Amino acid sequence: MRKIFLGAALAAIALPLSAQQPARPRSAPEIVKSAPASDWVSISPDDLLVMSLAPDAQGKPRQIILQLLPPPFSQGWIGNMRKLAAAHWWDGGAVYRVQDNWVAQFGDPDEDTPQAKPLPEGLAVVPESEYTAPLPQSRKADLATAMVSMVAGDRTHLPESAPDSYADSGLFNNGWPMATDLERIWPTHCYATIGVGRNDSPDTGTGAELYAVIGTPPRQLDRNIAVVGRVIEGIEHLSSLPRAPGNGMYNDKAKNTPIQTIRLASQLPQADQPRFQYLSTQSQSFRDYVQARVNRRDSFYIYAAGSADICNIPVPIRRAP
Amino acid sequence: MRKIFLGAALAAIALPLSAQQPARPRSAPEIVKSAPASDWVSISPDDLLVMSLAPDAQGKPRQIILQLLPPPFSQGWIGNMRKLAAAHWWDGGAVYRVQDNWVAQFGDPDEDTPQAKPLPEGLAVVPESEYTAPLPQSRKADLATAMVSMVAGDRTHLPESAPDSYADSGLFNNGWPMATDLERIWPTHCYATIGVGRNDSPDTGTGAELYAVIGTPPRQLDRNIAVVGRVIEGIEHLSSLPRAPGNGMYNDKAKNTPIQTIRLASQLPQADQPRFQYLSTQSQSFRDYVQARVNRRDSFYIYAAGSADICNIPVPIRRAP
Numbered sequence: 112m113r114k115i116f117l118g119a120a121l122a123a124i125a126l127p128l129s130a131q132q133p134a135r136p137r138s139a140p141e142i143v144k145s146a147p148a149s150d151w152v153s154i155s156p157d158d159l160l161v162m163s164l165a166p167d168a169q170g171k172p173r174q175i176i177l178q179l180l181p182p183p184f185s186q187g188w189i190g191n192m193r194k195l196a197a198a199h200w201w202d203g204g205a206v207y208r209v210q211d212n213w214v215a216q217f218g219d220p221d222e223d224t225p226q227a228k229p230l231p232e233g234l235a236v237v238p239e240s241e242y243t244a245p246l247p248q249s250r251k252a253d254l255a256t257a258m259v260s261m262v263a264g265d266r267t268h269l270p271e272s273a274p275d276s277y278a279d280s281g282l283f284n285n286g287w288p289m290a291t292d293l294e295r296i297w298p299t300h301c302y303a304t305i306g307v308g309r310n311d312s313p314d315t316g317t318g319a320e321l322y323a324v325i326g327t328p329p330r331q332l333d334r335n336i337a338v339v340g341r342v343i344e345g346i347e348h349l350s351s352l353p354r355a356p357g358n359g360m361y362n363d364k365a366k367n368t369p370i371q372t373i374r375l376a377s378q379l380p381q382a383d384q385p386r387f388q389y390l391s392t393q394s395q396s397f398r399d400y401v402q403a404r405v406n407r408r409d410s411f412y413i414y415a416a417g418s419a420d421i422c423n424i425p426v427p428i429r430r431a432p
Numbered sequence: 433m434r435k436i437f438l439g440a441a442l443a444a445i446a447l448p449l450s451a452q453q454p455a456r457p458r459s460a461p462e463i464v465k466s467a468p469a470s471d472w473v474s475i476s477p478d479d480l481l482v483m484s485l486a487p488d489a490q491g492k493p494r495q496i497i498l499q500l501l502p503p504p505f506s507q508g509w510i511g512n513m514r515k516l517a518a519a520h521w522w523d524g525g526a527v528y529r530v531q532d533n534w535v536a537q538f539g540d541p542d543e544d545t546p547q548a549k550p551l552p553e554g555l556a557v558v559p560e561s562e563y564t565a566p567l568p569q570s571r572k573a574d575l576a577t578a579m580v581s582m583v584a585g586d587r588t589h590l591p592e593s594a595p596d597s598y599a600d601s602g603l604f605n606n607g608w609p610m611a612t613d614l615e616r617i618w619p620t621h622c623y624a625t626i627g628v629g630r631n632d633s634p635d636t637g638t639g640a641e642l643y644a645v646i647g648t649p650p651r652q653l654d655r656n657i658a659v660v661g662r663v664i665e666g667i668e669h670l671s672s673l674p675r676a677p678g679n680g681m682y683n684d685k686a687k688n689t690p691i692q693t694i695r696l697a698s699q700l701p702q703a704d705q706p707r708f709q710y711l712s713t714q715s716q717s718f719r720d721y722v723q724a725r726v727n728r729r730d731s732f733y734i735y736a737a738g739s740a741d742i743c744n745i746p747v748p749i750r751r752a753p
Binding site for chain 2: 168209211212239273274275276277278281301302303311312326327328329330331333334335346347350351352353354404407410411412413414416418419420421422423
């Protein structure tokens, strides 16, 4: 990227003086702000869950918006989650576990006890094979090219490929951070990722008990647990909750944070449906954004890393303008 | 590691039946728990800061313990921090900035205003060159061996070497996670890392305004800012504070969390000095711990990643028994 940066500077010399003014490369936020409308993709209200916690100590509402992961990953659990929301099953549940640098977990605080809330009928039992999917043929060629460049010392080939500590490569796929072993592809555990709580294998969980990541990306959970979505607004209502020691379960139920409702956005009145968009990870704007993230050129930085972790390049998401 | 695991299983077959019982590999916590006393290194009270926030809403005390980074890194700022603690300069300060998935920042909430608290005399002005140090010759040979193995597909060679998205290699050095470009070595920004707030370069900050990482490791800050330590106890008192929007500065000073005192542990009465130890990163126990972290064999896991990020292998630290 240092070379590309230099190249841009040289190109500027040939321009008239007035055009030379913005010599400073655009920052990541500037790139996102100026992305054309055509680079933004609407998120269907069928793919959004609206979660309302009880108001905080000051009486302020606490709303959290979750985006569900698109096919082909984890669709069995996600189908269960749509059924649970339609049945209002989560209403009256709670955030009952908050472990520092790990997860905030929610659902039925009486799970695994005789007082457990019965699940709706007809939930799917989902196999572990839904944790991953075959890598599409179309991505293999891009990856091969990008990884050859990476071996040659160029670590800037995101979004086709990113150096990764947990897989052969990180990459972006339909708006989501993923990883691959060049045969299969799977969603990664990043900050604000939503996954399905489970007991030991072969149990894979139902989707009724969920967690949100609130610390270091726990990438060791990739391929061990179902990723089903991410928090796209209001993660601070989970991440700032009081921690409990040990595994984070509150020993006093009075410390649980009650869930008022969780609804599929498409089942809310039209006027109440939140409308969100993500920046297409196939757009030039996203490519520019990635380059700005891997080579910070803000005046604050004296050193540009030349690469970035897949979990440290959050896909831009906004309320529809 | 799959091969090593199989090797251990085969070796067990030759043992008498009674010795075969513990066939399950030890988990990371089990390895730490059974590490011999000789593998634990005492942390000097000259290298510990004890920070007391105002009690929480329930009146509970909030104590945070910071460990200072050992030489040769960042010693100019760390010297300033010892002076600031000795002068009781932080007393009456505050945590005035909490940005989600980023940092909690503390010091003088009036910094950069006419009401700013004067700094003690004699603080050092420290150059950016203290961000990094030459890679010791002794590590270069280990790294060369480990990296050849990594290229051959073995990603388990921590602590000499770890795959890294931000450098040629991650590695552990004297109890701390670090990164290297094979010429120089520097401390990494992981969860709970403490760094020195600064304005644009060539300003490098004094050490009076500090931040703690409370989210995804912001590795892009490596070599751009001074790492001076880490929170080793009580990080939850910072990570669970209410978030403020934008850059996390509270617009209402009533939302700041007051700092009662910050003291160097060695200046407290002997009986009040906290005593901590870290697991030597050169010990066999630590090597075993790393292997257990990169290849989770707990019954929960169905897939062992075979590698781990340097920030996802926290160095074990405990109160001295």
